[in-house]
Amino acid sequence: MTSDQCPAPRVRIESGELLGLCRAANPQTGIPQYAAFLGVPYAKPPLGELRFKAPRPVEQWPGVREAVRFDQRCIQGSAEAQSGSEDCLHANVYSPWLQRPQNEVLRRCVLKLDPNPNLVNSMREIVPHTTT
Numbered sequence: 001m002t003s004d005q006c007p008a009p010r011v012r013i014e015s016g017e018l019l020g021l022c023r024a025a026n027p028q029t030g031i032p033q034y035a036a037f038l039g040v041p042y043a044k045p046p047l048g049e050l051r052f053k054a055p056r057p058v059e060q061w062p063g064v065r066e067a068v069r070f071d072q073r074c075i076q077g078s079a080e081a082q083s084g085s086e087d088c089l090h091a092n093v094y095s096p097w098l099q100r101p102q103n104e105v106l107r108r109c110v111l112k113l114d115p116n117p118n119l120v121n122s123m124r125e126i127v128p129h130t131t132t
Contacts, residue, residue, distance in 0.1 A: 039071030045087035
């Protein structure tokens with residue numbers, strides 16, 4: 001493993017275990033190394049009898065779920081030219097690198113939720129930045 005590579009992070013959440021991506025530090029932009037978990041479901045899809053109901057917890061998954069790709073975008077566009085899926089209750093979670101001593105408290109992370117789902121965009125446009 002070279003110095004510009006880093007191992008894939010793994011975390012356990014209520015729904016199961018996730019395998020994410022490690023994003024190497026970029027000295028040119030000042031972005032430090034961070035972990036990314038993409039397409040993590042946070043509720044059951046609002047399909048069929050769940051449509052227009054309060055969100056239901058996502059069911060646990062067996063084994064390790066790969067959280068390495070963006071998931072479906074929510075439906076967007078006009079009635080004539082729609083794209084996306086109603087199965088879009090997924091979050092992309094970014095966190096400072098997760099390797100730490102066992103007794104160290106987890107650091108905070110960024111969870112971006114779309115503040116206005118009526119706009120045309122998706123969760124794919126996030127750009128990590130440093131905080132002081």
